[in-house]
Amino acid sequence: RLFRQEGTCYQQAKQVLHAAVPHRLQGRERETGILRQFLREHVLGRQPGSLYVSGAPGTGKTACLSRVLLDCKDELAGSRTVVLNCMALGSPQGVFPALAQHLGLPTATGRERVRSLEKHLTSQGPMVLLVLDELDQLESKGQDVLYTLFEWPWLPSSRLVLVGLANALDLTDRSLARLGALPSGRPRLLHFPPYTKEQLTCILQERLGQVAGDPVLDAAALQFCARKVSAVSGDARKALDVCRRAVEVVELEVRGQTLLKPLPGGE
Numbered sequence: 289r290l291f292r293q294e295g296t297c298y299q300q301a302k303q304v305l306h307a308a309v310p311h312r313l314q315g316r317e318r319e320t321g322i323l324r325q326f327l328r329e330h331v332l333g334r335q336p337g338s339l340y341v342s343g344a345p346g347t348g349k350t351a352c353l354s355r356v357l358l359d360c361k362d363e364l365a366g367s368r369t370v371v372l373n374c375m376a377l378g379s380p381q382g383v384f385p386a387l388a389q390h391l392g393l394p395t396a397t398g399r400e401r402v403r404s405l406e407k408h409l410t411s412q413g414p415m416v417l418l419v420l421d422e423l424d425q426l427e428s429k430g431q432d433v434l435y436t437l438f439e440w441p442w443l444p445s446s447r448l449v450l451v452g453l454a455n456a457l458d459l460t461d462r463s464l465a466r467l468g469a470l471p472s473g474r475p476r477l478l479h480f481p482p483y484t485k486e487q488l489t490c491i492l493q494e495r496l497g498q499v500a501g502d503p504v505l506d507a508a509a510l511q512f513c514a515r516k517v518s519a520v521s522g523d524a525r526k527a528l529d530v531c532r533r534a535v536e537v538v539e540l541e542v543r544g545q546t547l548l549k550p551l552p553g554g555e
């Protein structure tokens with residue numbers, strides 16, 4: 289019985305320390321607000337456009353956008369939302385058949401497929417929000433795939449809003465220099481800096497605060513973890529992972545003690 293009670297709090301702690309999308313993202317209020325405003329301005333306002341979101345792994349890019357899409361689900365109900373992870377595509381050109389499939393377009397090949405998509409995105413219909421995670425996987429010789437995608441919002445009568453996410457801060461400057469010649473210029477930029485020690489501490493405290501009873505991990509231990517992770521990478525997923533492993537170690541120790549220790553009260 290004692291182990292069941294103690295074991296439950298460790299299971300709960302491990303669950304809350306998983307890198308799932310939380311209801312509120314600590315330390316990312318500014319970025320979340322910018323993403324929400326961009327979607328309202330362009331998708332709801334029927335203004336085609338593009339946004340490039342950069343930041344190192346674990347800085348909350350995908351989590352923030354996922355949270356905003358969930359929160360704005362009802363508002364965006366009148367538009368089409370397509371989310372693609374470019375890591376899952378076989379090649380940069382694979383983004384076109386994947387998009388065509390999501391939009392329910394007939395299969396085509398080569399340039400005909402791109403022309404079919406362009407025709408669809410410039411004809412009458414609801415706004416299309418295209419989210420491309422791991423965008424740097426679409427880099428290719430001549431960058432023709434990236435140029436095609438980022439030029440679509442500026443086509444006459446376009447109804448495409450494009451949001452790309454990647455690690456590199458300079459991807460658009462390095463790979464899409466020609467976009468500067470377009471009337472509307474390059475995509476809008478939003479950078480996610482690494483998490484600070486204070487932000488990581490808040491994230492860990494908020495997650496573990498959801499577990500009932502006494503704190504599973506000491507406050508000084510959380511600050512120590514946050515300080516070490518912020519000094520190396522500022523990666524929130526790494527901080528969550530370190531704490532989850534620590535809970536697993538404690539759980540194993542307690543399990544060994546509980547099984548060997550006589551129970552109180554002669555039970």
